[in-house]
Amino acid sequence: MGECKFCTSETAWCPGCGDLNILDALKEALNRLGREPHEVLVVGGIGQAAKTPQYINTNGFCGLHGRAVPPAIAAKIANKDLTVIIDSGDGDTYGEGGNHFIHNIRRNVDITHFVHDNQIYGLTKGQASPTTDVGHVTEVQPDGSINTPMNPLLLALSLGAGFVARAFSGDKEHLVSIMLEAIQFRGYALVDILQPCVSFNKVNTFQWYSKRVYKLDESYPASNRLAAMEKAMEWGERIPLGILYKEEKPTYHDRIPYLKEGPSLIDREVDRKKIVGFMEDFK
Amino acid sequence: MDYNRLIGGAAGQGMDTLAAILERVLKRKGFEIFTIRDYMSRVRGGHNFIQVRFGQKALNSHRDNLDGIIALNEETVRIHRERLSEEGFVICDKEIQFEDKRVLSLPLKETAKSIGNVKAMGSTALGVLFKLFGMDDSLVEDVLNLTFEREDIAKQNFMAITKGFELVESKYESIPLKDQGKILINGNQAIALGALAAGCKFYSAYPMTPSTSIMNYLATKMDEAEIVVEQAEDEIAAINMAIGASYAGVRAMTGTSGGGFALKVEAVGLSGMQEIPLVIAEIQRPGPTTGLPTRTEQADLRFVVSCAPGEFPKMVIALRNPEDAFYQTVRAFNLADKYQMPVILLGDQYLADYTTTTAPFDFGKVEINRYLSNEAYTGDKEYRRYEITENGISPRIIPGKVPGKVVLVDSDEHDESGHITESAEVRVKMNDKRMRKLEQLKTELLEPEFIGGEEFDTLLLAWGSLYGPVKEAVDQLNSSSTKRFAALVFGDIWPLPQKLLTEKAKNAKKIINIEQNATGQLAALIMEETGIKCSRNILKYDGRPISAQEIYTKLKGGM
Incomplete structure (x- = not known):
């Protein structure tokens, strides 16, 4: 990686945790993009993945459980010059934060969302998450999870997300390549990153994923939404990795003329004369 | 002397627009205004009303007794007639009939229909109201042009108002005033x-x-x-x-x-x-x-x-x-x-x-102070978001604005750099740092507003929006009673400013809290923070605003 300007303290993650590779890949992607630490904001909610901002030398926001998305998009609205990246888990993003996940796809703010999806709750020690497969036995689901797992990629596609991808923490080079595209994409980019949880998910292990994942090849049409939806439904014996869908559309900033043009909100002076003029409304 | 007019009807009958026209015209004619809105949580039907109080002197609150009603339906007359003074009047359509000489049943609908818009019936009633008050139609057109986006609708309503002028004779002398440029x-x-x-x-x-x-x-x-x-x-x-x-x-x-x-x-x-x-x-x-x-x-x-x-x-x-x-x-x-x-x-x-x-x-009084430290960190100086300082306030910089410096914030307990910690020592230091900020804040709290004179027996305590009704009640009580009243009305309420309260409470024979809740929350807070106890309370929690009259009656009767 050469100079490691994004490196910081040691992590508190388990050896072999998928988060470690995702963190490394993120640092590498930012390095390759030539970003400086102060130009980047990494946002997390609560959970093991959500601790990512702690372990990377950038601006960092570790907020509330499920609430990574609202502060991230607002920071981007306030300062469009920041590169805003969310790193959070499947529980944080799809469970506690489900409502924000849904509605921010509609907003299409230009941020990147890396979901560390290990299909289990890690921080609280092994309960089912929204993406846990049916039948998966945990302490809280002793007879196996009975709820249909959520399909985040299909949901994102149905809501009109412009960039929908899946990666695997075990294939770092591929992960970096997807991160590079996701960060550079204009608009909301979702990357669901499959990762093993070595301590609490004894079903979806490194080997389990490795056996099933395969990469979409160049013949795959990433601009076809219906094809992407079909791919998103592929799960079980074979799990596709890659950019399922990519299509630029007007971002939140594009739709508001004064956000699109000119300086960021934080760099604008208050036009006091104008505001004094508003008192005429009440005369 | 002030007047209190009620406009009532069902949701969807355009009372808001009527009241807005009335308020604006009166304001431009130089009156002081205080209008309350009583509406139900529904989009159509029900009973809604607006009370427009106006006079020559500044008004701090609403009042309950009425001296005029514009009734857009019969229900309005039935519900509010008992609050109407002997000399008062009700302006309503001729379909609404009451055996009450105060009720003026006029051809409002017919008149509005004759200008081609039955919905403008309320405006005709406004015309009647203006005429009763001996007012002319000056300023009315300007206000209508501001109120309605469509020119033809503004014109129609102006016609409806001028037609209303023809339906009655003036009852009162007009009061010549000038717009005071207020908002x-x-x-x-x-x-x-x-x-x-x-x-x-x-x-x-x-x-x-x-x-x-x-x-x-x-x-x-x-x-x-x-x-x-x-x-x-x-x-x-x-x-x-x-x-x-x-x-x-x-x-x-x-x-x-x-x-x-x-x-x-x-x-x-x-x-x-x-x-x-x-x-x-x-x-x-x-x-x-x-x-x-x-x-x-x-x-x-x-x-x-x-x-x-x-x-x-x-x-x-x-x-x-x-x-x-x-x-x-x-x-x-x-x-x-x-x-x-x-x-x-x-x-x-x-x-x-x-x-x-x-x-x-x-706006001359409006100052914007951001308290940012971006400049102090442009050099090599190490930046720590949560640096322990004497007053507890740590330097704040804007993320992305200082090259080489990053801002890490955390909901977990954290050290000076913003990194998660479980150190007992750091925990206490950080907690103390945060709480220390209150010590300085307490030195710049605003004391509650004191109403009344130096000499008083009964001290009233209230907070927030009760300022108006309490002020008006104290003024009334002190002008008509030998008992001398004063009041403290809190704005800054947490942390609780205590200086003036302690001082005034010492001189009070009785302390009475007036609040719009059932448990006397301010009194409880004051008791907890200062040990000062209220001897009586006036509490209202029926969802309707307490008026100066209600406070006056309760204090006068109970003394």
Whole structure:
């Protein structure tokens, strides 16, 4: 990686945790993009993945459980010059934060969302998450999870997300390549990153994923939404990795003329004369 | 001398527009105004009314007895006739008949129909009202042009008003006055204007009555002021967005009512823990839960003061009237920035919706202080977001604005650099650092407003929007009673300013708290903080605003 300007303290993650590779890949992607630490904001909610901002030398926001998305998009609205990246888990993003996940796809703010999806709750020690497969036995689901797992990629596609991808923490080079595209994409980019949880998910292990994942090849049409939806439904014996869908559309900033043009909100002076003029409304 | 007019009817009959025309015309003719709105939580039907009080002297509150009614339906006459004075009048359509000489059943509908718009019937009634008062139709046309976007509708309504002039003879002499250049504004509009004046650039909220009109006003100014008003998917998103925007460096605000505030509570703690400035408007309505959505109460005080788990510095400012709401909103932004903490503006439906004439806000008094340290860190100096300082306030820089420096904030307990820690020692140091900010804040609290003279027997205690009714009641009591009354009305309410309270309580023979809740929350807070005990209380919690008359009667009778 050469100079490691994004490196910081040691992590508190388990050896072999998928988060470690995702963190490394993120640092590498930012390095390759030539970003400086102060130009980047990494946002997390609560959970093991959500601790990512702690372990990377950038601006960092570790907020509330499920609430990574609202502060991230607002920071981007306030300062469009920041590169805003969310790193959070499947529980944080799809469970506690489900409502924000849904509605921010509609907003299409230009941020990147890396979901560390290990299909289990890690921080609280092994309960089912929204993406846990049916039948998966945990302490809280002793007879196996009975709820249909959520399909985040299909949901994102149905809501009109412009960039929908899946990666695997075990294939770092591929992960970096997807991160590079996701960060550079204009608009909301979702990357669901499959990762093993070595301590609490004894079903979806490194080997389990490795056996099933395969990469979409160049013949795959990433601009076809219906094809992407079909791919998103592929799960079980074979799990596709890659950019399922990519299509630029007007971002939140594009739709508001004064956000699109000119300086960021934080760099604008208050036009006091104008505001004094508003008192005429009440005369 | 002042007058009190009621306009009543069903939701959807255009009372709001009629009242707005009446208020504006009266204001431009030089009157002082105080208007309250009583509406049901429904879009059509039901019974809604608006009371427009006006006179030559400044008005601090509404009053209950009426001396004129415009009734758009029969129900209005039935419900409100008993509050009408002997010399009063009811203007209604001739289809509405009562054996009551005060009821003027006039061909309003017919007249409106003759100009081609039966909906303009209310305007004909307004014409009648103006004529009874000996007023001419000057200024009316201007106001109509402002009120209606469509020119033809404005014209029609002007015709309807002038036709109304022909239906009656003048009853009173007109009072020649001149427009005093005041503004006619409600509490929520004043909060919104205060936010704009303070340089707020990001407002996120989820609609909830009676707070929504803050967002509504800001949204109408969004393009012109080049700010962002974002309707969030829920209250939790709204407050977390505001925190994110504030972290990134713009002044940000969110607003809601009690139920929505309950959802925001965890994030109020986030603002406290991450030390990110935040202004929150909590416009109370009667609870618990959905309660009475369109009505008023002051029952969220103790909830707001002690909201969110854990201990962290926060400030609560109760707003007393629209003028206060404007200046306190500006101040809230400065204090939030200075102490890097949440500042909660506590309003209620009464204040949110009543409109009154007030002096134009003095922008000369508006100062914007951001308390940022970007410049100090442009060199090699190490930046620590949560540096332990003597007053507890750590240097704040804007992420992305100082090359080589990053800003890490955390909801977990953290060290000076913002990294998670479980060190017992650091925990105590950080907790102390945060709480230390309150010590300095306490030195700049605003004491409650004192109403009355040096000599008094009974001290009344109230807070927020009860300022108006209490002030008017004290004035009345002192002019007609040998008992001498005084009052303290709290604006800054948490931390509780104690100096003036302690001083005045010492001289009082009796202390009575007046509040719009069932448990006397201010009295309890004062007892807890100071040991000062109220000997009696006046509490109202039926969802309707307490009037000066009610306070007067209760105090006069009970003395």
